[in-house]
Amino acid sequence: MSAPDAASSDPRLLVAAAARGERRALARLVSVFEDSRTDAAARRREALAALDERGAAPRALCVGFTGTPGAGKSSLLGVVAKALVERDPTLSVAVVAVDPASVLSGGALLGDRTRVTFPAGERRLYFRSQSSERALGGLGRTTFHVCRVLERLFDVLFVETVGIGQSEIEVREFADRVYLVLQPLAGDQVQFMKAGIMEIPDAFVVNKCDEERAARRSLHALRASLSFARPGDDDRLPIFSTSAATGLGVDALVEDIARSRTSIAPRGLTAAARAHFERWVATGYGELGLRYLAGVPALEDVDAAELSFDREFRRWVCEPPPTELHR
């Protein structure tokens, strides 16, 4: 009963049903892009071809939400996504929220939904939780793939990273705009200067500013540390003070995202394909795989590359040209 029947897993049928607005089909389509089996790449190609035929090209502005644990990323994201669809009746928004997996069991507790309440029956919002599956860098193994399908079906695509704090560089690779969400600073500004994460974002959000005094204090502290971390850049970087609980400052942040939609041309995920593929190779084939990859030319079709890599790599490992391996 729970085994998916043929109709429910045929990518073309799923695309057709998802385009009709069927949530179940959309969710299953996303599952096709999360599928870890080797033949999933073929189904992804089929789904993307079906989307191309329908003219569903990549269109979403991809927005990264990253930041320290406990900064209230999910709550804020929930409020922002809701506000975006409320202010523009034609806009659709998808959220992919990544949570860490247990190193021991491989299972994950995906808790971001507890912080987000979307209005019942609002079809222009879609929320998907994802496990990081032991990957480092703040995103999951399949986040890239899932975004490839959602960027063709929604206008704004949010990616919320794991929130481990200091190694969330990945989201920079494929988001058009990255917000770093912090909680009111506890005074130790030096920490921020050192952290590489300060170099990632296009804008900062100080969340949990339920109290004006704390908000002002944090703002000054952040400005001060930015002048060290990103000298020359610091005046240009917007800082938003928000409270997901009271709605304070949310309008300004929403306005910034809406403005970015018109001012930034979404680059689509093609630019990130190479980086994703390298990571995929590194996870599955290790250092040796990466060395082989160095000889592979520019990448157009990541699914085709994944399909052929396994075969090619094995052949290469079995009969390596002696110079290749020691390059």
Added chain:
Amino acid sequence: MAAHTLPKRDEPWIIRTYAGHTSAAASNRLYRDNLALGQRGLSIAFDLPTQCGYSSDHPLALPEIGKVGVPINSLDDLHVLFDEIPLTEMNTSLTINATSMWLLALVIALARERGDDESALTGTTQNDIIKEYLARGTFIFPPEASLRMIAEMYEYCLDAVPRWNPSNICSYHLQEAGATPVQEIAFALANALGLLDLLRERGNIPVAAFGRLVGRISFFVNAGIRFVEEMCKMRAFTRLWDELTAERYGVDDAKQRRFRYGVQVNSLGLTEAQPENNAWRILIEALGVTLSRDARCRALQLPAWNEALSLPRPWDQQWSLRLQQILAYETDLLEYPDLFEGSVVVESKVEELCAGAREELDRIVGLGGVRAAVESGYLKSALVRSMSDRVSAINRGDLVVVGVNRWTEALPSPLVGGSDGGVFRVDPAEAEETLRSLEATRARRDPSRVAASLANLEAAARSGESMMEPSIACALARVTTGEWADTLRRVFGEYRPVTGVDGQRLTLDDEHTRALRQRCDAFAAARGRRPRIVVGKPGLDGHSNGAEVIAVAARHCGMDVVYSGIRLTCEAIAHSAVEEDADIIGVSILSGSHVELIGQLADALAAEGASDIPVVVGGIIPREDVGALEARGVRAVFTPADFSLTEIVARVLDIVGA
């Protein structure tokens, strides 16, 4: 006078029973019956909509009307609830938290309309928001606003209603959530200090009156089955509170430093298996808080033997009431001074608890106090870890629970064999009566007076003025519970605290866990992803521990768990399951509304075209209801008798075909 005699026999503690259900009229009949049986105070249970600030006709409220307590929509309901009950002669305890200010305003408004002396009101509003965030789940507003409301109630009551306890510091729910005795003491005292510090900072209480204010702080404590330790815990509480109030607040009057507390004995340890054994557990737990005169409770309420099965019937409550009466009036307990003074063993145990609690209290103060420790998730993680340890110990058999993991073979119990199966049911038809009376109130009242009093309330909330008098004016104008709470929601927002799914550690049987992980890995290899379960709590019942333990256990065994939290509509759960492409849905329901909620969930899944997603249910669910749930497509029902977490996960994996 001999060392073993008192000048006169002590007065008994306030004997009462936590009660209320169905409707204001039905609860009024119940209270009058209980008083006729010799009960000496009232302890009022409110239904979840009232506790969460919804009127009965709100969609989230409908399945819950009158289920776990009485629904109160307006002052009209309170008139019915206290009909022919002498308000000012009665010590009345209201188990209400996020909407405490509203319920106190209603009680004061009732006194004013009846011509009773407001200053003679005696009783308690539970009003401990910290433990709601940590364990019980009926919070509404963020900490800042909630604590301000509590403070305003203390400031109002100190002179206007001097015999009212505006709040009870509750360690009760912390023990239910797994707290060890040391944690229970430390967390409760940290909570009390946080409140007193706040009141001192606000500066509205004159310095000269501060001792009187300290004297109004009272506690609500749990008593578990380790009754010797529990008795020592109460002595440790008494000693530490005396020290802290003297040192930190300079209170000179020993009476104002006295640790005043009421008790409900432990429900956590009551078992569904061989439920008749619970009668003995309740007796033993009652001894823990009554034996020692120096640390005896002020008020005691006992659960009923069948609480793990369902809400108690009137007869079940009478049986528990009789226990108290026998203990207080038949035995010689109240004829002696403290029995344990000078006991080397007791003194040593008390000192050990005090030392542990001081250390933990220092840690919390070091983290910035109780509020910071809640917001950072420190307290919740600590509780969840203790609970995981407890569950693990039961699973391993290290912690003996008779009838559960030892001596499980038993003769069939005649107590559950009656025509009602030994359980109490709320008649769903009575909810209609509540809805009709709410409608009648709305039709009768003066809309302009309602609008004006709500506008005043909102203005006070925004300006920082006290909301007490504006709330009383709202009560008199027949504002409804939902209208009062919605007005403040607009001003303060709604709060979502840290969930307990982080920081749990489980020790499950290794062999079983390994086997389950292999099944999940095999599923992932065959299907391209791990088995995925959506876990959530539909309805308003906020006891999240069961759902959280299951969520953590499922992850521990290798499943992907989408934890969607508490206070969800069934539509939201169905929607989550669809969006997340879940293989199975697990819901936890402890409010007694399982039949209605599962019906709603099945309808919601059908509306999403997702009736094929299997559903499993956990909670306090009478065996008689299992058929009705299965008829709506439920594939498995887990009750407190299913204590093995690996067994539960195994059955879930069976259902998803892993």
